[in-house]
Amino acid sequence: MRWTLSPKPDPQLTNDLAKSLGVDSIIASLLLQRGITTFEEAKKFFRPSLDDLHDPFLMKDMDKAVSRIEQAIENNENILVFGDYDVDGTTSVALVSSFLKSYYPNVHTYIPDRYEEGYGVSYMGIDFAADNDFSLIIALDCGIKAIDKVLYASEKGVDFIICDHHRPGANIPEAKAVLDPKREDCEYPYKELCGCGVGFKLIQALAERKGQTINDLLLYLDLVATAIGADIVPITGENRILAYYGLKVINSNPRNGFKAILKQLKKTTLTITDVVFIIAPRINAAGRMKHGNHAVALLTETNMKMALQFASEIEQYNSDRKEADKKITAEALELITTNKEEDRKTTVVYNENWHKGVIGIVASRLTETYYRPTLVFTKSGEKLAASARSVKGFDVYNALESCSEYIEQFGGHMYAAGLTLLEDDYENFKAEFEKVVSETIDPRLLIPEIKINAELNFNEITAKFYRVLKQFAPFGPGNMTPVFMSKELTDTGWGKCVGEDKTHLRLTMRQGKSNQFVGIGFGLGDKESIACEGKPFNAAYVIDENEWQGNVSLQLRLKDIKA
Structure with missing residues (x-):
C-alpha cells in the first residue's frame, strides 16, 4: 500500500x-x-436541507416527461414502469410505480430477466408492452443507448420516457423525453444522480404539478438512499441531501420490505455503510439468483406478513449468491495462477459455466486481490457477457471504448461496466484490452493507495x-x-x-x-x-x-x- x-x-x-x-x-x-x-x-x-434540492424542471426534457405522463393519465392509458435488475433499477421501479399508483391505478412494473433479456431495455419488454396494451414505458436506470429499441417501440405504438444517469453515446434515443443529467445539452446543476435519483426528480416534478411539496415525498427517500449507497455515486451535493434524509427514513419509518430484512438481522440504527453491505446485497440477490421482480415485490409490499415471506425468500437467494461467489472466485484465482497471468496489467478470465448473476462480485474480489482493471466473462446465450471493475483513478469505460471493434455492446461508468461480445472475438479482445490498459495506465495506480x-x-x-x-x-x-x-x-x-x-x-x-x-x-x-x-x-x-x-x-x- x-x-x-x-x-x-x-x-x-x-x-x-x-x-x-x-x-x-x-x-x-x-x-x-x-x-x-x-x-x-x-x-x-x-x-443538509431539503430546501437546497434543485428545481426538477431544470433537467432537460422534464417538462415533456411530465406532460406525457399527465396525458397518459388523462387518456386512461396503461403505463409500464421498466427498470434494470440491480439495486438502482429495482429501487427506481419501486419508487416511480408506487408514487404513480398512489393516484392512478393503470400502472404495471417490468424487470428484464438477467439471463433471457440481459441488461437494459429489451425487445421482449417492448413486445410485452405492445401485446398488453401499454402505450407508455417509463425506463429507469437504463435506455440512454437504446436507440434501435426506442425506434422499434414507436413502430409498435409504444412511447418511451427515459430516466438514466449513464453516459450517453453520440446520439440520444428519439423518445418522448430523455432525462439524463449527463446529456451534454442538459444544464441540470448536479450531474452525479443515480438512476433512482433521476426517478426521484421525475416524481418531484409530478408532485409539484399536483400541488404537493417535498415533505409529501419523504417516505420515498429510503429507496433513493439505498440506490445512492449501492451504486457508489458521489455523496456530495444533492446526493448527500437525499442520502441524509433517506437514512433518517430507514432508521425511523422504513417501508415494510426494509423492516422485514432488518427484523431477520436484528439490526437497529443503520449507516450508509450498513445499507451498502446489508440491505443492498439482499435486494441485488433477487436479480442475481432468481429474478428482479422479487426485489420490487419486497420493496412495494404493504402487508407485513407478505413482506416477511418475501424477505425470507430473498435471504435464501443471498445465501446461494454467497456460495456461488466464493466458488467462482476460487476457480478464477486458480485460472490466473495456472495460466501464469499474475504479471499482467489486467485480469481477464472466462468460464462458460460461471453464474452470470455473480460475475460482477467476482470481478470486484479479483480487483481486490490483484489490484488491476478486471473483466470476468461467462457464456450468455450465443455470446459472452462480462462484468468489468477498475482500480481507483483509471477509467475502464474509456478503455473498453478503445476496444469497441471487438465488442457487441457495452455500457457503464468509470469504475464499473458490462459488455457482451462474440466468442470468436474473446482472445483478440483480451489482447487488445491488455494493450490499451498497459499503454494508458499510470503504473502508480496499480498499487493500492x-x-x-x-x-x-x-x-x-x-x-x-x-x-x-x-x-x-x-x-x-x-x-x-x-x-x-x-x-x-x-x-x-x-x-x-x-x-x-x-x-x-x-x-x-x-x-x-x-x-x-x-x-x-x-x-x-x-x-x-x-x-x-x-x-x-x-x-x-x-x-x-x-x-x-x-x-x-x-x-x-x-x-x-x-x-
Whole structure:
C-alpha cells in the first residue's frame, strides 16, 4: 500500500474557518479538503436541507416527461414502469410505480430477466408492452443507448420516457423525453444522480404539478438512499441531501420490505455503510439468483406478513449468491495462477459455466486481490457477457471504448461496466484490452493507495472530536470517512492475531504516555511481526465506536501499519 498524505490547507484559511465554526484546526482542515471554505457552506454540509434540492424542471426534457405522463393519465392509458435488475433499477421501479399508483391505478412494473433479456431495455419488454396494451414505458436506470429499441417501440405504438444517469453515446434515443443529467445539452446543476435519483426528480416534478411539496415525498427517500449507497455515486451535493434524509427514513419509518430484512438481522440504527453491505446485497440477490421482480415485490409490499415471506425468500437467494461467489472466485484465482497471468496489467478470465448473476462480485474480489482493471466473462446465450471493475483513478469505460471493434455492446461508468461480445472475438479482445490498459495506465495506480487526511496525535482523539467527526456522515465517494495517521506507536503487549483463521490483528496501542486505544485490523494478520515485537510503528486508521456489553468506547479501525 502507498500512503498519500493530503496537502495541508492554507494555515490562515484553516484558522479563520476553525474560529468562525468554533472547531479545532483538524476539523477545519478536513472541511477545506472537501471544498468547504465558509461558515455558510459548512452549515449546509453539517445541516443538509431539503430546501437546497434543485428545481426538477431544470433537467432537460422534464417538462415533456411530465406532460406525457399527465396525458397518459388523462387518456386512461396503461403505463409500464421498466427498470434494470440491480439495486438502482429495482429501487427506481419501486419508487416511480408506487408514487404513480398512489393516484392512478393503470400502472404495471417490468424487470428484464438477467439471463433471457440481459441488461437494459429489451425487445421482449417492448413486445410485452405492445401485446398488453401499454402505450407508455417509463425506463429507469437504463435506455440512454437504446436507440434501435426506442425506434422499434414507436413502430409498435409504444412511447418511451427515459430516466438514466449513464453516459450517453453520440446520439440520444428519439423518445418522448430523455432525462439524463449527463446529456451534454442538459444544464441540470448536479450531474452525479443515480438512476433512482433521476426517478426521484421525475416524481418531484409530478408532485409539484399536483400541488404537493417535498415533505409529501419523504417516505420515498429510503429507496433513493439505498440506490445512492449501492451504486457508489458521489455523496456530495444533492446526493448527500437525499442520502441524509433517506437514512433518517430507514432508521425511523422504513417501508415494510426494509423492516422485514432488518427484523431477520436484528439490526437497529443503520449507516450508509450498513445499507451498502446489508440491505443492498439482499435486494441485488433477487436479480442475481432468481429474478428482479422479487426485489420490487419486497420493496412495494404493504402487508407485513407478505413482506416477511418475501424477505425470507430473498435471504435464501443471498445465501446461494454467497456460495456461488466464493466458488467462482476460487476457480478464477486458480485460472490466473495456472495460466501464469499474475504479471499482467489486467485480469481477464472466462468460464462458460460461471453464474452470470455473480460475475460482477467476482470481478470486484479479483480487483481486490490483484489490484488491476478486471473483466470476468461467462457464456450468455450465443455470446459472452462480462462484468468489468477498475482500480481507483483509471477509467475502464474509456478503455473498453478503445476496444469497441471487438465488442457487441457495452455500457457503464468509470469504475464499473458490462459488455457482451462474440466468442470468436474473446482472445483478440483480451489482447487488445491488455494493450490499451498497459499503454494508458499510470503504473502508480496499480498499487493500492491509502489517502490520509491528516496526522493525529493520540491526545487529540477525544469524545468531542469524534462527535463532530460523526456529523461528516453520510460517507461515500466525494466524502470518504476521514483517514488518519499516527506515528511512533507501540503495542502494550496485548497484540495478537484474531478470527477463526487468525487473519485479523487486534492491538492495544499507545503513543508515548498518552491514552491507549484498541485497534482492529481486518486482514492485517500478516503485519503481526511489525506491531507485536515491541518496536515502534506507524498506523493508518479511521476512528469508530465499539459497543461491548452496553459500553461504548472509541476504537481505531486499522487500514495499514508500517514499521
